Amino acid sequence: MNIFFVHTSSFKDCGGIGRVTEINALSFKKYGYNIHFFILKEGETDNCHGFTQFYLKNDDLTSSINKNYFREKLIEFEVDIIINQSGINVNSLGFIVNSKTKNLKIITCYHGAIKSIYDNYGRVLRGNMTNRFLKGLVDVEFVKNIFRLNYKRKMKRDLKFSIDNSHRFIFLSEGYVLELELYNLSYLKSKVDYVHNQIKYDGFVKTGAIKKDNLLYVGRINFSEKQCDLLPLIWDRISRKYPNLSLKIIGDGDRLLELKNIFKTNDAIGVEYLGYTNPFPHYEEASILLLTSAIEGFGLVLTEALNYGVVPIAFNVSSGVREALMQGKSGVLVNPFDLDEYVTKLEELILDKNVRMEFLRNHNESNPSEKNKLILEKWSHIFSQIKKS
Numbered sequence: 001m002n003i004f005f006v007h008t009s010s011f012k013d014c015g016g017i018g019r020v021t022e023i024n025a026l027s028f029k030k031y032g033y034n035i036h037f038f039i040l041k042e043g044e045t046d047n048c049h050g051f052t053q054f055y056l057k058n059d060d061l062t063s064s065i066n067k068n069y070f071r072e073k074l075i076e077f078e079v080d081i082i083i084n085q086s087g088i089n090v091n092s093l094g095f096i097v098n099s100k101t102k103n104l105k106i107i108t109c110y111h112g113a114i115k116s117i118y119d120n121y122g123r124v125l126r127g128n129m130t131n132r133f134l135k136g137l138v139d140v141e142f143v144k145n146i147f148r149l150n151y152k153r154k155m156k157r158d159l160k161f162s163i164d165n166s167h168r169f170i171f172l173s174e175g176y177v178l179e180l181e182l183y184n185l186s187y188l189k190s191k192v193d194y195v196h197n198q199i200k201y202d203g204f205v206k207t208g209a210i211k212k213d214n215l216l217y218v219g220r221i222n223f224s225e226k227q228c229d230l231l232p233l234i235w236d237r238i239s240r241k242y243p244n245l246s247l248k249i250i251g252d253g254d255r256l257l258e259l260k261n262i263f264k265t266n267d268a269i270g271v272e273y274l275g276y277t278n279p280f281p282h283y284e285e286a287s288i289l290l291l292t293s294a295i296e297g298f299g300l301v302l303t304e305a306l307n308y309g310v311v312p313i314a315f316n317v318s319s320g321v322r323e324a325l326m327q328g329k330s331g332v333l334v335n336p337f338d339l340d341e342y343v344t345k346l347e348e349l350i351l352d353k354n355v356r357m358e359f360l361r362n363h364n365e366s367n368p369s370e371k372n373k374l375i376l377e378k379w380s381h382i383f384s385q386i387k388k389s
Contacts, residue, residue: 001383002034002078007085008092010039011048013276015220016197016300017085017111022049023198024083027376036077038070040092061091067099074101081383084108084166088158097165105386108166112297113318114155115179120294120317120336121148127224127294156183163188167386170195172298175319195379196323198372199303213245213350216286216310218279218301221253225295228255230339232262234290237343239270242350246270248286250279283308287356288349293317294337299324306330306363311356313346330363 005011005025011018025035026049036052043055054073056066073079082100086092087110096106117124122144129135137143163169163185171177171194180186215238223229235247249259252275263271274282279301289305291314298320302312312331314321325331332349334342349356 001080004038004079004082006038008040020197061095070099081105088162090161105167107168109170116318121151123294124224173319173323197298197300198375211287212285214286215247215288217290218250221251221256227292227294230292236266248272250274252276286310296321311359330359
């Protein structure tokens with residue numbers, strides 16, 4: 001079977017989606033599938049994670065040159081299945097549908113959450129704004145509800161289009177399938193399924209001498225979905241009581257400079273900015289992972305951290321976060337945006353290594369390597385199903 005992974009950004013530099021694609025592609029290759037990547041933007045053919053990655057001739061998705069080139073590659077490699085990693089991007093899926101060969105099947109993967117976006121839409125909007133007046137306006141319940149209802153209409157439209165035009169639509173968690181009810185789309189469940197993210201699992205990393213009093217943040221730097229502006233507030237309260245702690249921030253984004261300025265204004269010490277870099281060596285040293293997201297599809301960073309003996313603490317904002325942390329058995333879940341509770345539970349993790357070890361034992365006993373095997377078997381079953389349809 002021949003598979004094209006398709007996305008709007010290179011799989012080299014698109015964060016969690018890139019890592020998930022790499023892990024899945026390598027696993028599928030071991031199962032005997034032939035894998036290539038195709039990126040829906042202009043670029044030069046390159047190698048990505050050991051796979052050939054093709055690009056469009058230009059950035060115009062309506063261009064016949066691009067449609068013909070895409071179709072030529074589908075025919076050349078006798079592609080059976082496209083795995084669309086662009087979620088509910090209707091433009092990219094529309095391009096695929098209008099360009100594909102007749103019998104080719106489309107699986108669309110949605111890597112986000114759907115209910116928590118609606119629930120926390122006001123916070124996300126506020127985080128994107130720099131104008132104080134507009135921030136205050138979004139906090140007005142009436143105004144917030146107007147924005148949320150407008151978002152809900154658009155989300156429903158895009159979800160429906162994406163599910164209708166895919167042979168299978170894949171969420172990251174079973175909870176997201178149930179949340180289709182929020183958008184009155186439950187009748188589309190026959191085309192919907194869920195598959196958890198695999199993780200790179202090389203055996204449980206024991207905590208011990210290699211662990212330091214390091215806290216770690218890994219992810220994009222923004223003040224909307226990721227709510228990175230909460231990090232200085234948390235750090236200010238924790239670092240004053242535990243001055244030997246350090247905080248490493250791995251990631252980049254358009255608010256990084258602003259984030260640095262907030263830490264500086266708070267006279268923060270012990271904070272190190274590492275930019276966009278390989279997080280795994282830093283997982284090996286860290287003890288606790290901080291996640292402050294208002295929206296999180298599954299949180300690959302959560303399971304990655306646990307695999308390296310790092311205990312995550314996160315707001316309980318989505319089905320994916322709850323499943324990644326085994327409903328709070330392998331990491332700390334905090335009531336959404338309660339900073340007092342967050343700091344209190346973080347302090348418990350800092351002070352009690354036995355509590356951290358209990359979370360890590362629960363993770364290890366859940367048998368992550370067996371989970372990966374079951375995930376691969378589910379993908380294989382999905383491929384077989386849609387090939388027959």
